[in-house]
Amino acid sequence: MAGTARYLRYILFAFVCIIVIFFISSSSSGPRQHLQSASDILKEQSSKWRGSDAQTPAKADAEKAGSAATAHVRPAAATPMSATTPNLKTSLPPPKADGSRMNATFVTLARNSDVWEIARSIRQVEDRFNKRYNYDWVFLNDAPFDDTFRKVTTALTSGNTRYGLIPEQHWSFPSFIDQERAAAVREDMRERKIIYGDSISYRHMCRYESGFFFRHPLMLEYEWYWRVEPSIELFCDIEYDTFRFMAENKKKYSFVLSLYEYVETIPTLWESVKGFIKEHPEHIVENNSMGFLSDDGGKSYNHCHFWSNFEIGNLDWLRSKAYVDYFDHLDHDGGFFYERWGDAPVHSIAAGLMLRKDELHFFNDIAYYHVPFTHCPTDEQVRLDNKCHCNPKDNFDWNGYSCTSRFFEINSMKKPEGWEKQQ
Ligand SMILES: Nc1nc2c(ncn2[C@@H]2O[C@H](COP(=O)(O)OP(=O)(O)O)[C@@H](O)[C@H]2O)c(=O)[nH]1
Ligand SMILES: *[C@@H]1O[C@H](CO)[C@@H](O)[C@H](O)[C@H]1NC(C)=O
Ligand SMILES: *[C@@H]1O[C@H](CO)[C@@H](O)[C@H](O)[C@H]1NC(C)=O
Numbered sequence: 001m002a003g004t005a006r007y008l009r010y011i012l013f014a015f016v017c018i019i020v021i022f023f024i025s026s027s028s029s030g031p032r033q034h035l036q037s038a039s040d041i042l043k044e045q046s047s048k049w050r051g052s053d054a055q056t057p058a059k060a061d062a063e064k065a066g067s068a069a070t071a072h073v074r075p076a077a078a079t080p081m082s083a084t085t086p087n088l089k090t091s092l093p094p095p096k097a098d099g100s101r102m103n104a105t106f107v108t109l110a111r112n113s114d115v116w117e118i119a120r121s122i123r124q125v126e127d128r129f130n131k132r133y134n135y136d137w138v139f140l141n142d143a144p145f146d147d148t149f150r151k152v153t154t155a156l157t158s159g160n161t162r163y164g165l166i167p168e169q170h171w172s173f174p175s176f177i178d179q180e181r182a183a184a185v186r187e188d189m190r191e192r193k194i195i196y197g198d199s200i201s202y203r204h205m206c207r208y209e210s211g212f213f214f215r216h217p218l219m220l221e222y223e224w225y226w227r228v229e230p231s232i233e234l235f236c237d238i239e240y241d242t243f244r245f246m247a248e249n250k251k252k253y254s255f256v257l258s259l260y261e262y263v264e265t266i267p268t269l270w271e272s273v274k275g276f277i278k279e280h281p282e283h284i285v286e287n288n289s290m291g292f293l294s295d296d297g298g299k300s301y302n303h304c305h306f307w308s309n310f311e312i313g314n315l316d317w318l319r320s321k322a323y324v325d326y327f328d329h330l331d332h333d334g335g336f337f338y339e340r341w342g343d344a345p346v347h348s349i350a351a352g353l354m355l356r357k358d359e360l361h362f363f364n365d366i367a368y369y370h371v372p373f374t375h376c377p378t379d380e381q382v383r384l385d386n387k388c389h390c391n392p393k394d395n396f397d398w399n400g401y402s403c404t405s406r407f408f409e410i411n412s413m414k415k416p417e418g419w420e421k422q423q
């Protein structure tokens, strides 16, 4: 009997010690926890402990040189976190290790000189999303990537990195383009101070993103892509696999920001689109998003487009006959060089006419910045739940220059509470 009592005293003493330790350790975790009862703290801490014996991606022992000269291949295996240095902040569940990852990659078009700007983007994408999924990252360039670019980007990513050179014929003037006419246009746009109006490389870039990146040999190996540009920001944790979301919800194209295009850069784009519709009516689907693109049933373009510096989309759709016929038609009309057609309106019009409305998705929970616009979720609970650090005052969604209201309206979507105050 006396022995049992002594054991009980030991157990009680140990329990008190544990509670004291929890109070000490939680006192540095912010004011949120001050009013919690001990049992809440115990529950919360124990769930953190459960999360922390999960696996984290192996980094240090990653094998650096892959078999192919252009790839840095890492083992998919993960190492258990050291038991002596538990990370109590690791509250996210680990990625599924059962091969349920999607056939997907990040893709970035960049110059060597973009290295520090893309480094910032990668860091944010990894911290907010990819450290849990370790998706591959494909880098494409019209010139060979240098050592610094490869080293820095490989060090920052959790998945395999692959570096592709763009073939010359995808980054040059096609034979049917009159170079003198194109040069005259650039000179005229320079005088009119149209942004990137005098740039040849920007035009090659827009044409490449419109018609070729998804056909690069490296990209042929994937079904899904997420485009990332230099100097972007991600403001919220993304606690689910966005690629899986796209597949399971039968989505093919997605956006976070939409706006009106500069008219001067696309004066005849819609004429070219109408020519395509006439030539290939079979590619235009029922229940499309014409209402997003046009206010008069298709006679004219209202210049609304999804901002394509962010995209999560389906590569097989871009490689489909419908999309390739569309790109070829536009390409032969010459506006990538005789005007300055951007890949954003080109992708958006394709998605608006050749996908069903319900195949497009607005990623409200991907809070995002690319100069000069921000998407920050309107709903406070969304921002708190996902640890967002954007200022809601910066949200562009309901601004008069945004087309996102229009997207909500044609899809009969309910706008979030408080949207009027952000107009
Ligand atoms: N390789 C390569 N990438 C480019 C070139 N010009 C632009 N890019 C990339 O194309 C994307 C869009 O260019 P950016 O300068 O961000 O244009 P903006 O967002 O429209 O102002 C970015 O990912 C750039 O890194 C180029 O001449 N060569
Ligand atoms: C991934 O998708 C590409 C393009 O659809 C396909 O060719 C490839 O076989 C797929 N890979 C896997 C592992 O399913
Ligand atoms: C278009 O939408 C209508 C109404 O929602 C539906 O009845 C019809 O089946 C849809 N058509 C296609 C091709 O999806």
Ligand SMILES: [Mg+2]
Residues within 6 Å of the ligand: 229, 230, 309, 370
């Ligand atoms: Mg950019």
